[in-house]
Amino acid sequence: MSIALYRLGRFAFARPWRVLLAWVLLVGVVVGLFATQPHKISTGLTLQGTASQATLDEVSAQLPGAGGTQGTIIVTARDGGRVDTPERMAAIADAMARQSRTGQVVDREEKLAAQRQDVRDRITERIEPTVAADLGPRLASLAASLDSAASRLGNTTISGLAQRAWNVSSAAPHDMIQGASMIFAELAELQKNAGASGLSPQALGLPTPEGGASDPVAAVREAVDRASAPILADLDRLTTGTTPQGGPLTVDGRTFETIRVSDDGTVAMMPVLFAGTLSELPGQALEDVLIVTDDAIKGVGLVASPSPSLLPTEPPLGGHEAIGLGIALVVLLLTLGSLVAAGLPLLTALVGVFLGVGGAFALSANFLMTTSTPALGLMLGLAVGIDYALFIVHKHRALMLREGLPAQEAVGRALGTAGSAVLFAGLTVITALLGLLTLGIEFVNTMALTAAATVTLAVAISLTALPALLGLVGERIVRRSARRVRPASGHHPVARRWVGAVTARPILTIAAVVLVLGVPALGATNLRLGMPDGGVAKAGSAQRVNYDATARAFGEGANAPLVVAxxxxxxxxxxxxxxxxxxxxxxxxxxxxxxxxxxxxxxRSLAVFQTIPAAGPNDPSTEDLVHRLRGTDLPGALSLGVTGLTAINIDLSEVLAAAIPIYLGVVVALSLIILLLVFRSLLVPLAATAGFLLAIAATMGLVVAAFGDERWTWLVGVDRAGPILSFLPVMATGLLYGLAMDYQVFLGASMREDYVHGKDARAAVKTGFHHASRVVVAAAVIMISVFGGFILGDDTTIRQFGFALSAGILIDAFLIRMTLMPALLSLAGERAWWLPRWLDRLLPTVDIEGDSLRRRLTEAA
Structure with missing residues (x-):
């Protein structure tokens, strides 16, 4: 492998434009896809194999209208006053009407009115035949009387009325009742006119309707009112709920049952149900609804705050990432000594991120991509892209400075040695990420594949485009003044003193590290998984206002509705x-x-109820309620199905919590195998893997303290504690494992190389540390800076990821790889590199130190 990379490096250096043209073409392809393909960021989760998903699929199939995107808009007064004034309530009602007119929102008030009218229509259909059966003979008798009066008086008006009475008497029930009311009204008018002329109706021979029934329509209406009243009352109880919170909005005598106003009149909650899911809606549907709502209410001093599901889905990226990149640039300048050398890792990392994240985003319409996926890809792509390029450029400059090699030869050897380690480290990260596919969760698969693709591109660019760029720079990568003064070694005073201190008293060092990390690791036992809700969003954001106002006005449980089938x-x-x-x-x-x-x-075989818990979405009692509902057997009913966003999030957290020990087992096995192949030792893999487990436990403990403990949330600028992102532990484990192995490979390989070449085992630990520590420190600081920049953002999910990865790198790089491992290896001495001969013969040779390349070059010389 090292020989092939050596040749690749020299080729790319000698023909830079050919190599770079291939990457430019690939960038063009991604730009083309980005410009021509639809993009889709999803807020929904699909969790196959869970009870909530099975219930959701059943409900969506049986009640298609219930499957649309839905949420709430909370309306409050800008001045903190009441929203239930006539002017403001009229504006809220107008907002609802405008939402319906967009053609994307289901008019729930209209549906309720249609249900009520349907009840009345069915009762009317039952009452009208009874009324018509009695009315028909009376109309026939009236027609005969009118005929007689018309003949006697020679009055054509009465004659026409008689003919109409004959016709209506044999009409269908509904038409008979409607026609009879009109005939009776006309007859009454004739009698009235006769009275005004001084003649009695009897003198003219005009009959009076039998039984005194002058308005059959009114009679039917009254009968329907009496019959429908209890039925409509039952319907109201069903649709309003057993314990409705607040009251309905009332405008000019009209009641809007679906809009609830809090008891103190300061909050109105408008439910919004779209006619389809986000993927089925036009691109601007969410924005259009929010715009028309705001237009309707802003003139009367009201503010609309939508729930997260109604907010446009954009990747949660801002300008905070630039802070981490700025720190990375400073570290690169200090490490590599020139702006050109420092700029190359940044350039290649940015290109890799654009290709990986941009390509995934361009194709996002074809798979489930959440808002966190691009941010995670950006975070990881920048970190590994910069670090991998740094390792190669640093080695390239070191070969030119220390051995006086020409630039092309130095590039070849840098790829054959540091490039081999980069390739191996990258494959380790990719393997750890692909291991997440075993969880079988669609959105986790997308995150893992996007991150793995970004790391793959970072490795490929570092091994091809970077040597080509170095070919364009040529000898200028090292200043002439620096080349005239070649350092005798890579030893640095700080590194020498540090490794000397940690190896002088190895038992004390080991005990101190275990104690320092053991304290936060204990905090990991309080890990409570969940999906961050609006209650932990940034203070003042729409999500936070929506959540807090809903909880205050309608109870915490109003933020955690459950759908029960x-x-x-x-x-x-x-x-x-x-x-x-x-x-x-x-x-x-x-x-x-x-x-x-x-x-x-x-x-009518399936009924769907919205059940409001007593507590919020991430309260343990709500999780208990979901299980209690599923375990409840109602008399004569099948087991209850429970779904909805709250139930799906609870199921997701449980699935991922169960996956943590399994995935840790996979990572441990993978770590032992990889490190056994690389270092051909039994102790090093065991110690390095144990160190990683201690680091991940301490990292999770710190995450719990920073985001889940009110006493420490101020450290990360969070004003309210909440759950830890349900997929953070498994994702962080995979990512940190891959990154931790980077540092273990670079430091351990340097130590092993010195040991293999004849140094005493304990001396090899020190000299190997001297050679590799500077670049590892720089790489770790860069990663911490890049990840740390995301802590400053507004999105809770990305902040937790940024904190976990930056804290994890800090712990693993500085306390495990550069403190605990040197102490352990020094304490073990020669035993650290012991491997049974039979196992040594069975294991394939993995050359990441470039030994085969050195032998080939020595033979050639």
């Missing part, structure tokens, strides 16, 4: 009495604050 055991239709019974049974379950009917399937 109910079926009869025999799949029989659910009538209104049974729906009311099921609703009451749900409301009586411990932890349920309210239950309301969301809808029923066309065949």
């Amino acid at each position: 109910v079926r009869n055991a025999d799949r029989s239709p659910l009538g209104t009495p049974q729906l009311l019974e099921r609703q009451g049974q749900l409301a009586a379950i411990e932890g349920v604050r309210s239950a309301r009917l969301m809808g029923v399937s066309p065949d």
Whole structure:
């Protein structure tokens, strides 16, 4: 491998434009895809194999309208006052009407009105035939009387009225009732006119309607009102809920049941249901709804705060990443000594990130990509891209300075040695990331593949484009003045004193590291996984205002609605009495604050209730409620299905929590195998892997303290503690493992190289540390800076990732690789590199130190 990389380096150096042209063409392809392909960032999660996903699929199939994107818009007064003044309530109602007119939002008020009208129509259809059966003979009798009066008086008006009465008497029930009311009204008018002329109706021979029924339509309406009143009351109880919070919005006598106003009148909550999922909606659907809402209410001093599901989905990136890049540039300048040399790693890293993250984003319409995916790819791509290029450029300059090699030869040898380590380290990171595919979670797969692709590109660019760029720079990569004064060695006073101190008293060093990391590692036992909600969003953000106002006005549980599906055991239709019974049974379950009917399937075999918990989405009692609901057997019903965003997040956290020990086992096995191949030792793999486990435990403990403990959240600028991102532990484990192996390979390979070439085992630890520590320190500081820059952002998910990775690198690089491992290896002495002969013969040779290249060059010389 080292010989092939040596040749690749010399080729790229000698023909830089050919190599760079290939990368330029690839950049062009990504730009073309980005410009021509639709982009889609998803806020939804698909969690196949879980109870919540199975219920969601069933509900979506039976009630297609329930599967659309939904959320809430909280309306508050800019001055903190009431929203229930006539002017402001009218504006809120207008906002709802404008949302419906966009054509993307379902008008729930219209649906409720249609349901009520349907009840009345069905009762009317039952009452009208009864009324018509009695009315028909009366109309026929009236027609005969009118005929007689018309003949006697010779009045054509009365004759026409008689003919119409004959026609209506045999009409369909509805038409008969409508026609009879009109005929009776006209007859009354004739009688009135006759009275005004001084003649009595009897004198003219005009009949009076039998039974005194002058308005059958009104009679039917009154009968329908009486019959429908209890049914509509039941419907109201079903749709309003068992314990509704606040009251409905009322404008000019019209009641809007779906818009709830808090008891103190300071908050209005507008539910929003789109006609489809985000992927089915036009690109600007969310923005359009928010714009028309704001236009309707801003004139009366109101402010709209949408829930996270209604906010446009954009990658949570800002300008904070530039801070980390600025620090990285300073470190590169100090390490490499020139602006040109420092700029090359930055340039290649940025190109790799553009290709990896930009390519994934350009193709995002073809798979499930969350908002965190591009940010994670950017974070990892910048860090490894800079570090891998740094290792090669540093080696390249060292060969020119210390051995006086020409630039082309130095590039070849740098790729054959440092490039081999970069390739191996990159493959380790990629393998760890691809191991996440075993979890079988779609959005985690996308994150892992995007990150793995970005790392692959970082390695490829470092091994091809970077040597080509060095070919363009040529001998100028090292100043002439620096070349005239060649350093005798790479030893540095700080590195020498540090490794001397940690190896002088190795047992004390080991005990100190274990104690220092053991304290935060204990905090990892308090790890509580979940999906950060609006309650931990940045103070003042729309998500935070929405969450806090909802909790204050309607209770914490209003932020954690559960969708509960109910079926009869025999799949029989659910009538209104049974729906009311099921609703009451749900409301009586411990932890349920309210239950309301969301809808029923066309065949009425499936009913869907929205169940409001007593606590918020990340409260342990809400998780208990989800399990309690699933374990509840209602009389005569199938097991309850529970879904909704809250239930899906709970299931996701449980799936990922269960995956942590399994994935750790995979990582441990992978680590032992890889390090066994690289170092051909039993102790080094065991010690390095144990050190990594201690580092990841301490890292998770620090994450818990920084984001989950109110006493320490101020350290990261968070004003409220919350859960730890459910997929953070497994993702951080994979990423930190790969990065930790980078440092172990670079430091350990340098130590082993000195040992193999005849140095005493303990002396080899020191000299190897001298040779590699400077570049490892620089690489670690760069990674910490890049990851740390993301802590300054507003998105909670990315802040947790940035903190975990920066803290993990700090712990692993400085306390494990550069403190604990030298102490352990020094304490073990010769035993550190011992390997049974039979195992040594079985293991394939992995040459990352470039020994085969050195032998080839020596033979050639």
